[in-house]
Structure formats: C-alpha cells, structure tokens
Amino acid sequence: MHTIVLATQKGGSGKSTLAIGLALAARQAGFTVRLIETDPQGTLSNWQRRRNNDDIVVEPIYHAADIQPRLKMLAESGLQLAIVDTAAGLSAATTAAIRHSDLCLIPARPSVADIEATVSTLSVARAWKRPFGFVLNQTPIRGQRIDNAANALAEEAALDLADVLARPLIVMRNDHQDSLASGLAVSEFAPNGKSTEEIRSLWRWIETRLELSAGNMLIDQVMSAADGMLHAAAEISADEITTLAS
Template sequence: MTTVAIISQKGGAGKTTLALHLAAAAVDDGRVALIVDTDPQATASQWAGWRKDEPPEVIDSPPPRLAAKVEQAQAQGAEFIVIDTPPHADSAARAAVEAADLVLIPCRPSAFDLSAIQTTSKLVQLLRKPAFVVFTAGPPNAPRVYQEAGELVESFGTPPCPFQMSDRAAFRHASAEGRTAMELEPDGKAADEVRQLYKWTCRQVDVLAKYQDGKAAA
C-alpha cells in the first residue's frame, strides 16, 4: 500500500485538486484508491458527493484518528491512499506526514507562495520523511519560472518534483462538476500532467504504474 500526504501551510496552493487527481489516476491504473479528508471545510468530501458512488472513495478523519483510519483502510484493501490536509493546521499536517510514505507539498511558483512553504519544509525534515514540492497553478509554458522556483525550494532542503500541474481550465471545470481532468478531457494536457505526476509518484515509492505513453496500459 502507498500513502501520500498532501500538505502546505499556505492556503490556495491546490492541495485538494492534487489529492483528488492523484487518487483518480490510481483508480485509472486499476488500484483501489482512497482519499482521507482531514480538512474541516471538507472540499474533497463535497466533490465525492457530487460523484455519487464513482471512485475514488473519500472519507473524513480528525487528525488524532488519522493513523487508525489509514491502518483500517489498508486492512480493507486500499492500495493507494492520499491524505488531504487543511492549511494553517500544524496538528493535521504532522499527523499526515507521520502516516505517509511520501509527502507532496503543492506550491504556486510565486514569491509569496514559495516563501510560505519554508515552515512546511522544516516539518518534513524534522520528521525525516521523503518530500517534494509540486508546483501548481503556474503558467503552462514557462520553464524558466519553474527552474528558478525549483532552485529556491531546493535551498529550503526540499527538492522540486520534475512534473507540474499547471493553471489549466480543465482542472477548474472538472472539479466544479465533480469530475477529473482525465474524465473531462482524456487526451488533454491537464490529464497528461496528472498521469505523468502519478507515474513519478509511484516511482518514488517503488510501485510500478501501468501508464505508458500518457495512457493506461491494457
């Protein structure tokens, strides 16, 4: 089983969008995926309600119960768990990091957002968990922006993920409809970004993803 924590002390970083799409990519990859929503705003849970019974399943959990919920989900057959956390909540972030195999820190590639993730970087370093910064909601075609942002987060002690989730309309439209970018535009650029990020995530925890050339293998 793989457990990925999505954490950031900065609001508006795209945590829930990243969590939903990673879990949905795992479902497309033929795995039993689950999102654990620790955010009191329950955005992920609301999205799941719009989807009716379509996977991935979303359950909520207060931070003190998170480890038990993850263990229970594993016992019930969950293969890929993504923990979505609220901003400005040290207890939830710490519990998520402790329960995770891998930590992803979403961050917009802007000066204020980049500066704000230093607290999150220090937390994962303190708890000695593998962690990467995932740039979100940035310009689709701006390699220099991502290069400079990557160099900065590297200086914080947390390396950047080589794949981004750019600012694309498909992410906004899909979430508003209780769908994913892969469902809305299966061959679109947003969907491809998610698949690449999912494959990379799996490699970090030594899980073989079935995606090949941007599409699920038969």
C-alpha cells in the first residue's frame, strides 16, 4: 500500500478538494482507495454524507497514536492507496501521518503567505526523510505571480523546480467547490472539464513519482498472500511431524 498525505500550515489551501479529486482519479485508474481524515473540522466526512455513492470510504482518525497501526491494518487488508487529509497547522496527527507517508504533497496558493506557510511542513517531511512535492493550487490561469511562486518554492526546498513542483498547476475554478458541495469529485461533477483534466494529470504525475501500477500492486498482493499461505502450510506440516514423532 502507498500512503499520500496532503499537509500544509495554511488553511484554505485546498487540501480536502485535492484529496477527494485524487481519490476518485486513482479509483478510476484501477486502484482501491481509502480517504483518511485527521482534520476534526470534518470536511471529508461532511462531503461523504452528501454523497449518494459509497465507493470511497472516509475514515476519521484524529489521534496520532492510531495512524500507524491503522495504516498497517489497511495495508494487510490489501488496500492499495490511502490518501490522508490533514488539518491546517502542525499537529501530532499531521506529523505522524507525514512520518508514515510515501509522498507528502504540500499545497500552496501563489501568495507570499501560503509559500511562507510551507516551511514547517517541509521541515517535518525532511526530518523524517519522506518524499515531498509542492502543488500550486487555486492559481490564476496565467500570470507572473505563478512563476514567482514556483521559483520561491524551489528556492525554499533548495532543489530544481522540476524536482519539487507537481504538474500540472491546479487553476482556480468553481468546479472544485461546486463538486464538494454536491458530494461529488470534480471528475464526476464535470467529467469533461478542464479541472478534471488537471486532477487526472496530477494523479498521473503522482503515479510516475511513486512508480505506481494498479496491476503490479495487485500482483504483489497476490504473491504476498501466497507466501503467507505457504508459510502457514509449512508451519502446519511441521506441527504434524512433531505430533507423529511423539
């Protein structure tokens, strides 16, 4: 199982809408997905209550000590992908989620306040040596502000822009908020829209970054289960031999 965490200090950066959009994009790409909510504000839980479809489960986990054991159980159950939506600020739960992530996505709007707010999240990801990437979210369609923000993020991470900035940039459109209010993902609300195209492209960027393949993950899970069955059978045989010898 792979775990993706969306985290940043600044509120209103669009973590929840990105988490929902990516969850549906991953499911449509053939992955089994669970949304995990560590934000007591409950944006994901409220979204699920407005939803008529139960194909994506939202699981609230608010205590830091519960995150690692639950992720372990989900991995053992055969789940392929967990996407964790965190609260604004830096809490014990957010730190725990980042610590056990395979990729920490740090959303930021193209503003000075948002970019400055990424510092603490970046520090946690680096402290635990977790892969990370910035997502420029709610951007205007074009303009110098986007380039300035992207360059500032690269300078902050002390890495080349191509190494830290997820593609594509996510443009600010009403589709994201309208779909959230309807209990839908943007790919369900406007399946042929530009916002949907951007979210699906962002998911493909993540797939490449993590070298994901739904088919390969399924094969790995089958082989792991087979290894477990062989190990159990070997233990039974050993017990039988011991019994007969006695």
